[in-house]
Amino acid sequence: xxxxxxxxxxSVIEKGQTVTLRCDPISGHDNLYWYRRVMGKxxxxxxxxxxxxxxxxxxxxxxxxxxxxxxxTYSTLKVQPAELEDSGVYFCASSQVGTxxxxxxxxxGTRLTVx
Amino acid sequence: EDQVTQSPEALRLQEGESSSLNCSYTVxxxxxxxxxxxDPGKGPEFLFTLYSAGEEKEKERLKATLTKKESFLHITAPxxxxxxxxxxxxxxxxxxxxxxxxxxxxxxVKP
Numbered sequence: 435x436x437x438x439x440x441x442x443x444x445s446v447i448e449k450g451q452t453v454t455l456r457c458d459p460i461s462g463h464d465n466l467y468w469y470r471r472v473m474g475k476x477x478x479x480x481x482x483x484x485x486x487x488x489x490x491x492x493x494x495x496x497x498x499x500x501x502x503x504x505x506x507t508y509s510t511l512k513v514q515p516a517e518l519e520d521s522g523v524y525f526c527a528s529s530q531v532g533t534x535x536x537x538x539x540x541x542x543g544t545r546l547t548v549x
Numbered sequence: 550e551d552q553v554t555q556s557p558e559a560l561r562l563q564e565g566e567s568s569s570l571n572c573s574y575t576v577x578x579x580x581x582x583x584x585x586x587x588d589p590g591k592g593p594e595f596l597f598t599l600y601s602a603g604e605e606k607e608k609e610r611l612k613a614t615l616t617k618k619e620s621f622l623h624i625t626a627p628x629x630x631x632x633x634x635x636x637x638x639x640x641x642x643x644x645x646x647x648x649x650x651x652x653x654x655x656x657x658v659k660p
Binding site: 438440529537538 | 583590591593595638645648650651653
């Protein structure tokens with residue numbers, strides 16, 4: 435069974451540009467999460483989808499970040515315009531139905547560098 | 550406010566030298582506490598879920614335990630391949646499965 439897949443694995447963009455990250459969760463997983471780790475800090479929650487609906491977006495830093503989940507399958511996270519402080523590793527995770535007590539499986543992450 | 554503190558930040562062991570990693574947490578209505586292993590350049594890899602105080606789970610050389618305020622990851626006779634960063638992440642009530650991560654403990658096991 436395929437795991438959580440993220441694309442691209444690395445992205446280097448200039449300040450002010452737009453970047454879109456993609457996540458393909460494990461098939462059949464209704465829960466999809468985005469997390470971010472900035473250098474020297476712990477991994478932090480960004481948002482949570484249940485199928486195509488945003489359940490919790492309390493961790494989104496500001497309105498430059500837009501997440502979508504088309505048809506409850508893959509998800510995209512767009513940063514527009516990117517700022518230097520957006521650099522970090524963005525992780526996607528998915529889990530089965532039921533929340534809070536089912537393990538989440540993570541992708542390998544997308545390393546974003548804004549220069 | 551929910552908080553998670555892991556200690557030590559880094560741990561160097563000789564092969565075969567057993568030790569424990571600590572995770573102290575303050576989370577309202579704990580639904581589950583998750584341990585992950587992370588290798589450089591990779592995403593966190595699921596190890597264990599603990600649901601209630603007193604629970605223990607084992608996998609090879611690893612054993613995780615849980616109290617109302619702490620979780621421990623015991624490593625018995627570690628091998629170099631156990632070298633990784635170990636992450637503790639509780640999930641609280643009414644939070645939809647959102648994980649609250651600690652900073653992690655970077656474990657290095659020398660042969």
